[in-house]
Amino acid sequence: MILGYRSDVPPETVEVRRSSRRRRTVSAYRDGEKTVVLLPAGLSSIDEEQWVRRMLDRLAAKEQRRRPSDDDLLERARELSARYLGGRASPSSVRWVDNQHHRWGSCTPDHGTIRISTRLRGMPSWVVDYVIVHELAHLLVPSHGPRFWSLVEQYPKAERARGFLEGFSVAASGTAEEY
Numbered sequence: 001m002i003l004g005y006r007s008d009v010p011p012e013t014v015e016v017r018r019s020s021r022r023r024r025t026v027s028a029y030r031d032g033e034k035t036v037v038l039l040p041a042g043l044s045s046i047d048e049e050q051w052v053r054r055m056l057d058r059l060a061a062k063e064q065r066r067r068p069s070d071d072d073l074l075e076r077a078r079e080l081s082a083r084y085l086g087g088r089a090s091p092s093s094v095r096w097v098d099n100q101h102h103r104w105g106s107c108t109p110d111h112g113t114i115r116i117s118t119r120l121r122g123m124p125s126w127v128v129d130y131v132i133v134h135e136l137a138h139l140l141v142p143s144h145g146p147r148f149w150s151l152v153e154q155y156p157k158a159e160r161a162r163g164f165l166e167g168f169s170v171a172a173s174g175t176a177e178e179y
């Protein structure tokens with residue numbers, strides 16, 4: 001079953017799946033553009049509606065926690081600089097931008113400004129942290145040389161995050177991304 005749900009927010013495609021084996025557990029997850037809600041078979045339609053609404057709210061709240069504001073990003077960047085780069089990179093601003101389709105992040109070293117693609121919103125925080133560290137390192141070393149990578153590697157999950165982002169890019173577009 002596919003239905004547009006909730007008139008107070010942009011239409012959201014929700015697919016409700018009922019399972020007779022799923023006696024008590026209700027769960028929900030995003031699957032591309034749609035949201036799948038798993039319900040037990042025996043629910044009344046009123047209960048179903050309440051559960052679907054509740055699970056959508058819960059998912060949205062969880063995602064909100066993973067979507068820091070620009071101010072949060074700047075604070076986070078300063079923490080990451082202090083922890084992994086000896087505080088040497090001092091960004092003047094870090095903000096989300098939605099016009100970067102082929103990059104995860106970019107920066108202008110002369111101004112100390114960093115831009116992070118909104119496509120990273122909702123991704124695990126250690127991945128977002130990696131992109132911030134990457135751009136922080138560019139404030140110190142503009143090119144992708146050995147000195148640059150030795151800075152980035154101070155962040156323990158750098159390699160794992162790069163793999164995560166490469167996998168994501170290949171799955172999404174069939175091509176690798178630059179950042």
Ligand SMILES: [Zn+2]
Nearest residue numbers: 134138144179
């Ligand atoms: Zn780079």
